[in-house]
Amino acid sequence: MANSYAFELNVLKCQGLYRSMSRIEGSQGARVVLDGKEVLLLCSNNYLGLVDHPALKEAAIKAVEKYGVGTGASRLVSGTMALHEQLEEQIATFKGTERAMLFNSGYAANTGVIPALAQKGDILFSDKLNHASIVDGCLLSRARMVRYPHNDMAFLRRCLENSRGEGRRIIIADGVFSMDGDLAKLAELVSLKKEFGALLMVDDAHGTGVLGLTGRGTAEYFGLSAEIDITMGTLGKALGGFGAFIASTNEIVDYLVNRARSFIFSTSLPPAVLAAASAAIEIVDSREGAELRQRLAENSLYLRTALSSAGFDTLGSDTQIVPVFVGEAHRTMEFSRALLEEGIFVQGIRPPTVPVGSSRLRCTLMATHRLADLQQVVAAICRTRDRLGILPETTGAGQESGPRNEAL
Ligand SMILES: *Cc1c(COP(=O)(O)O)cnc(C)c1O
Numbered sequence: 156m157a158n159s160y161a162f163e164l165n166v167l168k169c170q171g172l173y174r175s176m177s178r179i180e181g182s183q184g185a186r187v188v189l190d191g192k193e194v195l196l197l198c199s200n201n202y203l204g205l206v207d208h209p210a211l212k213e214a215a216i217k218a219v220e221k222y223g224v225g226t227g228a229s230r231l232v233s234g235t236m237a238l239h240e241q242l243e244e245q246i247a248t249f250k251g252t253e254r255a256m257l258f259n260s261g262y263a264a265n266t267g268v269i270p271a272l273a274q275k276g277d278i279l280f281s282d283k284l285n286h287a288s289i290v291d292g293c294l295l296s297r298a299r300m301v302r303y304p305h306n307d308m309a310f311l312r313r314c315l316e317n318s319r320g321e322g323r324r325i326i327i328a329d330g331v332f333s334m335d336g337d338l339a340k341l342a343e344l345v346s347l348k349k350e351f352g353a354l355l356m357v358d359d360a361h362g363t364g365v366l367g368l369t370g371r372g373t374a375e376y377f378g379l380s381a382e383i384d385i386t387m388g389t390l391g392k393a394l395g396g397f398g399a400f401i402a403s404t405n406e407i408v409d410y411l412v413n414r415a416r417s418f419i420f421s422t423s424l425p426p427a428v429l430a431a432a433s434a435a436i437e438i439v440d441s442r443e444g445a446e447l448r449q450r451l452a453e454n455s456l457y458l459r460t461a462l463s464s465a466g467f468d469t470l471g472s473d474t475q476i477v478p479v480f481v482g483e484a485h486r487t488m489e490f491s492r493a494l495l496e497e498g499i500f501v502q503g504i505r506p507p508t509v510p511v512g513s514s515r516l517r518c519t520l521m522a523t524h525r526l527a528d529l530q531q532v533v534a535a536i537c538r539t540r541d542r543l544g545i546l547p548e549t550t551g552a553g554q555e556s557g558p559r560n561e562a563l
Pocket of ligand 1: 259260261262263265286288329333358360361389390391398399
């Protein structure tokens with residue numbers, strides 16, 4: 156049947172790459188009810204536990220009562236409200252940039268910003284492990300895309316040297332790599348971008364609210380906040396809500412308002428989402444936020460250390476994202492299913508999200524996990540490995556990354 160996709164679906168099933176959704180009941184806490192059974196949640200990006208924080212809920216409810224549920228239009232038509240402007244000012248202050256602008260999601264930001272900034276004749280230098288939304292943004296632009304091996308600064312330097320004289324050059328990297336939990340080599344990226352007159356864009360989806368003494372993100376952690384030309388941050392992960400932002404200069408934001416198609420041609424974020432994000436940033440900036448980050452850091456360190464000592468390759472993770480390398484896709488999913496039987500919900504991550512042969516369990520920590528929860532996780536992962544006879548195929552990737560940053 157020419158119009159049928161059944162064959163492709165079967166291929167995915169044979170390769171262990173078929174995906175389907177599991178249903179969570181109630182709110183996204185450390186323990187959730189999954190398909191009717193209580194499990195420990197170890198694959199949420201709700202790092203600080205803000206999704207059901209009373210202050211966020213109250214702010215959202217008040218916004219709905221005052222403004223209703225929607226905005227009725229895109230930002231440049233009639234969809235800009237005081238709440239958008241206030242949140243953008245709050246984010247610019249938080250990030251210490253001239254301006255900030257909201258996007259409807261991180262995916263929308265990357266697929267809108269990158270094609271706007273890079274045109275025909277320009278070159279995009281993108282880390283091979285960058286998020287899919289960056290890859291899609293690069294593919295949508297008319298610019299040439301150069302994907303450099305993960306964190307390989309010598310390789311990136313050669314690419315920059317070989318591209319002298321061409322158009323604009325933009326280096327793009329995740330601040331925290333979403334599937335490995337390691338960090339960009341930000342100091343080297345900054346010095347390369349200066350040496351070669353390039354722009355540097357950092358996708359800080361997983362650093363925002365989490366990294367740095369005050370939760371401003373990966374650049375704060377490295378003491379390089381003033382050096383990043385364009386930061387993308389999300390409101391849907393540590394900040395507990397939904398949406399994303401770009402923090403940059405007046406000039407770039409002004410330009411993006413005029414040129415980023417995902418900003419221009421899409422209905423703006425609704426009042427409840429804006430109010431919740433504003434409350435979330437206040438918490439991140441407060442003493443409570445610092446305590447939540449501290450707890451998240453302790454949880455992350457505990458899990459990384461315990462799993463490494465048990466012989467697992469955590470792929471050089473420095474953060475709250477702790478991968479457990481397995482290798483083959485079927486085996487990874489078998490591991491994940493077996494853990495679910497033990498009451499641990501952790502997703503297996505397979506191609507195309509990660510390169511072929513590097514499937515892994517991706518554990519993510521939250522400030523709301525307790526030590527007993529994590530002890531249960533480690534015991535279950537070790538028991539399951541022994542029961543299934545899974546021998547991690549070691550990549551050595553975890554050993555290659557040099558001195559550990561220990562961000563969290
Ligand atoms: C989650 C994620 C995004 C997409 O953000 P959404 O707001 O979920 O669309 C972009 N980049 C990275 C690195 C991410 O992890």
